[in-house]
Amino acid sequence: MKNIVILISGRGSNMQAIVNAGISGARVAAVIANRPDAAGLAWAAERGIATEVVDHKLYPSREAFDAALAATIDSHQPDLVVLAGFMRILTEGFTRRYEGRMLNIHPSLLPAFPGLHTHQRALEMGCKVAGCTVHFVTAELDHGPIVAQGVVTLQDDDTADSIAARVLTLEHQLYPAAVRRFVAGELALHDGKVKCGDNPAASLMSPAP
Numbered sequence: 154m155k156n157i158v159i160l161i162s163g164r165g166s167n168m169q170a171i172v173n174a175g176i177s178g179a180r181v182a183a184v185i186a187n188r189p190d191a192a193g194l195a196w197a198a199e200r201g202i203a204t205e206v207v208d209h210k211l212y213p214s215r216e217a218f219d220a221a222l223a224a225t226i227d228s229h230q231p232d233l234v235v236l237a238g239f240m241r242i243l244t245e246g247f248t249r250r251y252e253g254r255m256l257n258i259h260p261s262l263l264p265a266f267p268g269l270h271t272h273q274r275a276l277e278m279g280c281k282v283a284g285c286t287v288h289f290v291t292a293e294l295d296h297g298p299i300v301a302q303g304v305v306t307l308q309d310d311d312t313a314d315s316i317a318a319r320v321l322t323l324e325h326q327l328y329p330a331a332v333r334r335f336v337a338g339e340l341a342l343h344d345g346k347v348k349c350g351d352n353p354a355a356s357l358m359s360p361a362p
């Protein structure tokens with residue numbers, strides 16, 4: 154049985170999608186938040202999942218926060234660390250510790266729009282498509298090797314909120330599918346490149362018509 158540790162900062166709907174997917178061969182060993190008020194914590198606790206808070210405001214530096222976070226994660230013996238709406242930039246040392254076993258979902262079609270406010274930026278640029286990207290986490294923010302992407306078509310009356318809602322629905326399919334492939338041994342990082350099994354269709358999703 155593999156241990157998955159999920160890091161959240163807020164609502165945790167991607168965490169819920171992964172828990173609800175029931176990944177065979179794995180269990181969600183813990184849900185850890187950097188904010189005590191993260192709504193997803195209560196949802197996880199109600200389901201008997203271990204929850205922890207490592208409050209970044211209680212640490213004097215990013216290094217000190219990351220050291221405490223790593224100690225908490227490691228106490229759950231993770232095979233995979235999943236960032237699910239986790240909002241703190243991680244230090245290089247932290248990302249190296251979990252190299253090849255830490256995934257993130259980012260709400261844009263990377264390498265476009267790393268960072269925050271992705272949907273608003275896509276609208277302002279006149280993009281015709283938007284989406285989300287699952288990637289391995291490396292030191293460079295939102296630049297790790299890409300595992301899977303979900304694409305939505307933009308309409309004239311779209312707002313950042315309407316795009317976020319459509320993309321989120323896709324995130325909830327794409328992310329559990331990627332986690333399932335990692336747990337099954339069909340997805341790995343070798344020499345900085347993504348190696349995956351022979352199911353390329355699992356790497357690109359768009360909404361059902």
Ligand code: NHR
Pocket residue numbers: 236239240241242243244245248257258259260268269290291292293294295296297
């Ligand atoms: N850390 C590293 N080193 N590499 C990545 O690829 C990371 C990462 C940490 C988080 C998620 C990412 C996203 O999907 C992620 C990927 C937070 C910020 C941010 O600016 C940017 C990108 C992501 C997460 N955070 C501010 C900070 O100062 C705080 C913002 C807030 O608290 O609201 O850490 O988008």
Ligand code: GAR
Pocket residue numbers: 161162163164165166167168237238239240258259260268285321324
């Ligand atoms: C998701 O859309 C995720 O892609 C995005 O925040 C939302 C989290 O929702 N992540 C980031 O912006 C990371 N910086 P959730 O908490 O309901 O999963």
